[in-house]
Amino acid sequence: MGGASKKPISNIEKRIKKEAEAQQKKEKKKVSKTGNEVISKNITISDEMIKRVQEEIKKEKIITPYTLATKANITLSVAKRILKDLNEQGTIKEAFRNRRTAIYVAA
Numbered sequence: 001m002g003g004a005s006k007k008p009i010s011n012i013e014k015r016i017k018k019e020a021e022a023q024q025k026k027e028k029k030k031v032s033k034t035g036n037e038v039i040s041k042n043i044t045i046s047d048e049m050i051k052r053v054q055e056e057i058k059k060e061k062i063i064t065p066y067t068l069a070t071k072a073n074i075t076l077s078v079a080k081r082i083l084k085d086l087n088e089q090g091t092i093k094e095a096f097r098n099r100r101t102a103i104y105v106a107a
Contacts (some may be wrong), residue, residue, distance in 0.1 A: 045082060049074070053082050063104040076077060 049072070056071050057063055076094035083104055086092045096103040 018102065045085075050082065050086075053079075053086070054091065057086075057104075057106055062095065062103065063092065063106075064101060066101070 053068060054073055056068060060067065063083065065076055065079040065083055068074075068083060069076045072079065074082075080102075083092065083102070087094050087104060090107060092104045093107045094102055095105045
C-alpha cells in the first residue's frame with residue numbers, strides 16, 4: 001500500500017519561482033488605476049503644513065475639506081484630519097456637518 005508520493009522537482013521549482021515573483025511584486029511601488037504612483041497614507045502633519053493651511057483659511061469665508069485639499073495640494077483625508085484638529089483647537093468653527101462632508105467657518 002504505498003504512502004503519499006513525493007512531488008516532482010519541477011513542481012517544487014515552479015512553486016519557489018512563484019513565491020519569488022510574489023515577493024518582488026510586494027517590493028514594487030504600488031500604482032493606481034490612473035497610472036499614478038500610490039504614496040503611503042501614513043502622512044505626518046507638520047507645523048509648516050498647518051501654518052500653510054491657516055493662511056488658506058484666512059483667505060476664505062467658508063472652508064470645506066475639498067477646497068482645502070485642492071488649494072494646499074494635500075489629500076482629502078489629510079485635509080479632513082487638519083480641519084478636525086483645528087476645530088478642536090478653536091481656530092475654526094464647524095458650521096454644518098453632513099454624513100459626507102463638513103463646512104467650517106473662521107472663528
